Amino acid sequence: MSQKTRGMKVGILTRNEESWCSMQLKGSLIKYGASPICFRFRDLVAKVGFKPEFSMGETDVLADLRAIIVRPIGRGSLEEIIFRMDLLHRLKRLGMYILNPPSAIERSADKYYALSLLEEEGLPVPRTVVAESAEPPSLSWAGMSSLSRSSDLEG
Template structure:
């Protein structure tokens, strides 16, 4: 590398203990300068050209910013983060995944609706706003359902419910907190296997089509076997 050349500068929005940041940092050694950024540090200064920063101005500091997931936050916080990344993209910084695509990816209802509309096989799912409607859905989808937050990732806030009394308490609490109630029919499966294995060809093909449907560059998809040689795409 000559004195006039420099390594690409890549920012990664991630938590301090993020495994994927450390893996990207390892993979980028000698190829790129990889630095972790905090979502909570994102801020904007408007007056003339808008300045998006996280400790320092991002458009002056990075060639690209990688966004794999969205940490928990209020609706206002999530919307601001997406808007700030969109402003940074308009200033010429490559954002992966693009903010418009991330808006769909982090919204379980919107992404599942789009996938089902495109013909992907997804679990039967009910999304509602009152505990009464949720209980009716529980009776229909039961005897076991999985309750998930619409915004969230990495398994946070997921609960399996297979008891009517527990369902009643959970759904009432979610309504009192002003949360949308998202429940999926539980799909029986043989359990988890932590041993890395090759991805079956048919799953890889479905995964690539799903990524294209959601207009994503980087994605993590959850599949479950149906016990009959087929697969469900969970999210």
């Protein structure tokens, strides 16, 4: 057990605190003397113009937690997903250490975006065609080993 982690409160942002991955994270944190606190996005309250900026129940997130481990963002409407990402960005700007930071989630959640970033950095990527419709007249599928609709590439 490390003196640095003893008593440290670490948030686990998860959809299901009883899932295998959440249980593994909780067990590891406890093993190193930290106190895991599981919560969901819907448990968070965000405030602008007064404090605490983020709370869940009686917990002042910025004052009481040393870090947040982000598990899946989960399904939601466009507005819900954008709000969740905005929450994570603001938490990070205000000094919260976030494992799986919002920029990494944004880059990896959309496979098209991830592949295009890799290609722009000069890394080899598989030839890929992405369209919302499988039949756009401007696309040539010749020579393609895999085809995807944009909805197939998310998550």
